[in-house]
Amino acid sequence: LCDFVYADLKNNFTNPVWLANRTIVTPTNEAAQFVNDFLLTRFPGELKIYRSSDTVDNETLSPIEFINNLTPSGFPPHILKLKKKRCIMLLRNLDATKGH
Numbered sequence: 421l422c423d424f425v426y427a428d429l430k431n432n433f434t435n436p437v438w439l440a441n442r443t444i445v446t447p448t449n450e451a452a453q454f455v456n457d458f459l460l461t462r463f464p465g466e467l468k469i470y471r472s473s474d475t476v477d478n479e480t481l482s483p484i485e486f487i488n489n490l491t492p493s494g495f496p497p498h499i500l501k502l503k504k505k506r507c508i509m510l511l512r513n514l515d516a517t518k519g520h
Contacts, residue, residue: 422459433463439507453497465503472498 425442432438446452460467476482488498502508 422455422462426459426462429462434505436507449491449493453491457501460501460503460506463503463506465505468502468504470500470502472496472500474498 421444425444428438444455446455472488474484474488476484476487491497
C-alpha cells in the first residue's frame with residue numbers, strides 16, 4: 421500500500437504539495453503509527469529518537485512501564501521518531517491563548 425500511495429517518493433520527498441496530496445487512512449492509531457514508522461525509514465537522513473518524561477509521584481500506583489505504553493488521544497507516543505526536514509502534523513496548539 422505504501423509503495424502504491426507513495427510510488428515516486430524518491431523524486432518527491434522534498435515536495436510538500438506532492439506529499440500533502442497523499443494519504444493512508446488506518447482504523448487505529450496503532451496502525452497509523454506502524455505506517456508512519458515504516459515510511460520514515462524510506463526518507464533519507466538521520467533518525468532522531470525522543471522519549472517522553474517518565475517520572476511519577478507513586479510508582480506503586482502507576483508503574484512507569486505501564487504509563488510508557490499509553491498513548492492518550494492528542495499526545496505523541498512515548499518514543500517519538502523524527503527526521504530533519506520531514507513533514508509532521510501538529511494537531512494541538514501549544515499555547516492557544518497566544519495562537520501558537
